[in-house]
Amino acid sequence: MYMTIEQTAEYIGMPVEQVRQYVLAGRIRAVHDGEQYLVNQDQFTLYFSQLETAKRLIEEYWNDPIPPDRDIKDED
Numbered sequence: 372m373y374m375t376i377e378q379t380a381e382y383i384g385m386p387v388e389q390v391r392q393y394v395l396a397g398r399i400r401a402v403h404d405g406e407q408y409l410v411n412q413d414q415f416t417l418y419f420s421q422l423e424t425a426k427r428l429i430e431e432y433w434n435d436p437i438p439p440d441r442d443i444k445d446e447d
Contacts, residue, residue: 373402373409383415 374382379399380390393399394408401408 372412374412376401376408376410379410379412382412383418 376391376394377387380387383390390399390410391408394401394410399410400414401410403409
């Protein structure tokens, strides 16, 4: 499924101008039909899977309990 730059920006949650710059720089693959650039939606599956992995790792990090400090001496 092909999307316009505006639809792509909404889909991936980025500003339209940034997506346009990425398309022109070649960081996002797109085809030009003579009037507008069209972006294939399937190229973002890896992006979203990596984003979910990063979110999961951050969540695990924040939920991991802090280990007790070994340098604390027992005063009793």
